Amino acid sequence: MNTYGSIMVVSYQKHTLKTIIEQLQEIRLNEYFEIHARTVDELFHSTIEDDTLVLLTSKILLQMVKPYFPKDTPFIIAKRMLNFPKVRKVLEIPKGSKVLLVSDMKEAAEETISIVKETGIHLNFQSYYPGAKLDTEVKIAITPGDAHLVPDTVDETIDIGSRFIDISSIIEVFNHFKVSDFELNRLSARYIQSLVHLTEELSQEIFTAKSLRNSLEQIVNNIDDAILLFTNDGVINMINQKATHLLKRQGLDMIGKEIQTVVPSAFIKGIQSIKNDDDTFKDIDGIAYYIRKKNIYVDSEVFGTLLMFRRTNEIQQIEYNYRNKIKGKNFVAQYTFNDMVTVNQTILESIKIAKKLAKSDSTILILGETGTGKEILAQAIHNESLRSYHPFVGANFAALSETLLESELFGYEGGSFTGAKKDGRSGLFEQAHKGTIFLDEIGDASPTIQNRLLRVLQERQILRVGGEQIISLDLRIIAATNKNLEELIESGDFREDLFYRLNVLPIWLPPLRNRVDDIELLSDIFIKKFSRDLGRTSFTFSKGALEALKSYHWPGNIRELQNTIEYLAHICEDTVYKEQLPFLMNSRFINIEEQKQRNYDAIIESFQERGFIDELVTMLKFLSKNAVSSSGRHRMLNFLRDSGYNLSDQQVRYRQELLRNAGLIIVSRGRKGSEITSEGNGLLEYLAENG
């Protein structure tokens, strides 16, 4: 099969994975991509092909899965939507009631609470997950597929099922693989089809459960497709905001009205020719729609008709909005020079120069590898400048296709391309008027964009796409790149005249591997930040780990260091050992044996650092032959003494605790006492084999 590439869907739980794979198959994504599915646990034994896109079902998984993938693996965190007919049962719970939201992890429970709240459901939620404190007074539980985790004290459980992937994330997947717009339209159609049965169920509720009407309306308004429901007599029973918008009937109360009197006649004519239970593309009054028509049955009698529709070019709009979103900047520079932490002389010099340059209006070019702090520096310069009360607008040249980038940067006049807004739209340059525009990854600009940029740099003037009127702007330009522009000029990929316009005041940020003096300082700051964010105690690095941090080449620079520490903050205890460092574990295939050995190495290193290794091994050896009840500790003391270690009872207890923490022994109260685990025996074998 010829596909665009591979996707690996990763979730924490099997049932989530199942729901999502079924959904992806329903919209036939498997015709475009090879789809693999793994739970986090299964990643342990997996390999990953080149060019695989990893689709994570929740953002909490990101840090958990990173060690299993090569550094440059692309990830998408799926946006997910609720299975709305199932949520409907939640509406029957009296407002303000105490409810447990049960999931497998704290973060997952909290994420679900906030998503349920977004639909306008206001209950008194308490998150519950294995290990959480339980309020036994709470008698109702809601769970996204984890009914088995609901505690016995609960009388009623509502399983709202796993959430589906939202279309915006599916579009993100298509964008990643650069699938054509035509395919996107087909996808949109299938997506609507896949939602139909959900909406149909909901419609039946709407017909029957009048008392819940207000709450149901809220759910229907949360659906991204236009929905219109009318009875056999042509009376509108339900319409969502999306539909009133598309039919240009905003603000009109249409419920209870005859469809003929409120819906445009061209639209009614258009839908009359669609058969029931059919779906089709339809051109109505010059606008292309994708429409699905469905009979609604109540007690096996046709009760009315459900229409679900979407404008076909809306997909392009979603794509456009999505791209605006990933740009994610709200035109305010957050960072100042105080955020640029460093003791490195080169950087301190650069900061000194940058502070002086900030006051001028000259163009600045920041050079440096990815993640070295180019954007922080650009924002700091803006905030130090006389323009600091005006916008700071970032544009990333690597994140957008040429056509989108052009309209993003320069704006467009109405009607200049499909999906364009009627009245046109201002671009980022216009939005940065009086402030600073940050042109990130400028080395990726196409020749067309480079031409247009040259004009802005020379004249401080722009033309909108499809426009004729020249717009003059007052702007400061800061550009950045991780590419070698001189090489690009030589290969003919970058205009020399543009380079000279940009390269007025260049500032270079060295890579982290050349700033070894900053590694410890930055690590400490990130440790404090993430420990605080996670509400955990701080941690430090073992000597071995610190050396590894300092000798690693940090291709992702400070961003990578920051991600590494965030990951460690999730998994480590008080001390991080070398073997826990994700960049050392980052092989494509992590074999269980290898993983075990790494754990043993980490344990051995930690015992060695305490200077106890030999006596702890002696204790393990003793335990591998004898289980030690509390009275038997005496024999253990004797055995240790015979082996040359004169320890007090208290000292033995302490060492037992260390062995227990490392999972090498089990210490039970009462007669059974201490026993060696299979891990403990494994460590002894490992030591025997490796000296």
Ligand SMILES: Nc1ncnc2c1ncn2[C@@H]1O[C@H](COP(=O)(O)OP(=O)(O)OP(=O)(O)O)[C@@H](O)[C@H]1O
């Ligand atoms: N000196 C510093 N002190 C503290 N944090 C820093 C410093 N420099 C960079 N960072 C952090 O490192 C991350 C990467 O920085 P930034 O986005 O500015 O890099 P960049 O060079 O613009 O990267 P790219 O080229 O990939 O866009 C950010 O999260 C930032 O907060």
